[in-house]
Amino acid sequence: MMRFLAALAALGPFAAPGPAAVATPGAAELVRNATAAQDLTGWSAAAAAGPEAVKRATGLTGGPAAATGVRLSRGGASGAWAYALVALRTPAAFTVGQTYRMSVWLRDTAGPGRTFGLLLASGEYRHRPTETAEYTAPADARWHLVTRTFVATAAGAADTALYLSLPTAGPFDVQVTGASVQSVSAPAPARVRTGPSRVLGFSGPAIDPKVWGYDLGGGGWGNGERQTYTSSPANARLDGAGHLAITAVRTAQGFTSARLTTQGKVTVAAGSYVEAAITAPVGASVWPAFWLLGADIDTVGWPACGELDAFEGTGSRPTLVQSAAHMALAGSPRTDRQYGWGEAGGTTDVGLPLDARSHVFGVYFDAQTVRFYVDRRPTMSLWATDALASGRTWPFGGPQFLLLNVAVAGGVDNSATSFPRTMTVGPISIWAGGVPF
Structure with a gap:
């Protein structure tokens, strides 16, 4: 209410998340090939204008623990949409009402100026277990953790994937690794049985x-x-x-x-x-x-x-x-x-x-x-x-x-x-x- 339809402010660098949500005991990693450890299985990309290059990256340093990941890049083409998908092991297994966290490490090698998004969807932007998304424009060329916790509102479908929204205009060259979707135990309001205080x-x-x-x-x-x-x-x-x-x-x-x-x-x-x-x-x-x-x-x-x-x-x-x-x-x-x-x-x-x-x-x-x-x-x-x-x-x-x-x-x-x-x-x-x- 202090600002009416306020424009989005400039986005800043990220810090690693604190202990507010932890993986549910026994929770499986839903991403099939989180770091492209051996090959590009489960990784793909598409754009309205392209083409986009999807390559395995090795020798990654300076941020996440993984030494392997994926490089996503494109020349100067522009179009209405561009994305990469990371396949899930059991994409339809989201439980309505359960809390999950999606995250990925991202490094925009070209430095600031481009916006990336993290969400769950099919390539047609359908079959979404949640409408929650996290968009970011890294302020530098360092590694940043992009993460968001959400409560599932639908079960997903066979083609639901971890969806990376990529810049739609001009060139980009980004490295990603550590893709993750897991059930988490997140803080929630306690229930009180008395009347109002x-x-x-x-x-x-x-x-x-x-x-x-x-x-x-x-x-x-x-x-x-x-x-x-x-x-x-x-x-x-x-x-x-x-x-x-x-x-x-x-x-x-x-x-x-x-x-x-x-x-x-x-x-x-x-x-x-x-x-x-x-x-x-x-x-x-x-x-x-x-x-x-x-x-x-x-x-x-x-x-x-x-x-x-x-x-x-x-x-x-x-x-x-x-x-x-x-x-x-x-x-x-x-x-x-x-x-x-x-x-x-x-x-x-x-x-x-x-x-x-x-x-x-x-x-x-x-x-x-x-x-x-x-x-x-x-x-x-x-x-x-x-x-x-x-x-x-x-x-x-x-x-x-x-x-x-x-x-x-x-x-x-x-x-x-x-x-x-x-x-x-x-x-x-x-x-x-x-x-x-």
């Missing part, structure tokens, strides 16, 4: 000033937003039935709305799950949100503080729920390296417009994992291991405060959208120590 309710005659404050003013808020935030009851009030109502209003001077925050009043500790039932407004440019920011934002700034968008709606697409996690690029605390709406689980279609009924939006976070939920069903899962390996920071081991707002997005024609538009929020419940389901 705290409930932020909306009863009484007025919004509780011991819990909620207001962000006030206009200025676009870093996103080109069109509204001015106020503390007027016309924009934020209690409805008398246990709900908070935040309303965006069109006036002769523009738009007014409200952004409520618990900054300096209430924080959510790491290791907690927080949720709220929300009926969200729709309509072109209407942008409701329920989100969290790191409590140290005034010290470290954004995005270094971390941001968790439990819910964002884009009113012109009224059935879509979007979630995101924002964090900084390592060594560059002002550069956003988000896991955004395009990630697996980052966008959920709930079928009916968001103003048709309420939905429960939640997020769990701690020093190792973040998991988003819609109606208590997990959507996007993230791990610190992957973030650190991809050059991100992981700021979610500290407390966060809550925000609720309805923005009016700039650059969108909302002449056909009738105002006022109201977001209705039920009590916000917080469980310390895990999720209650």
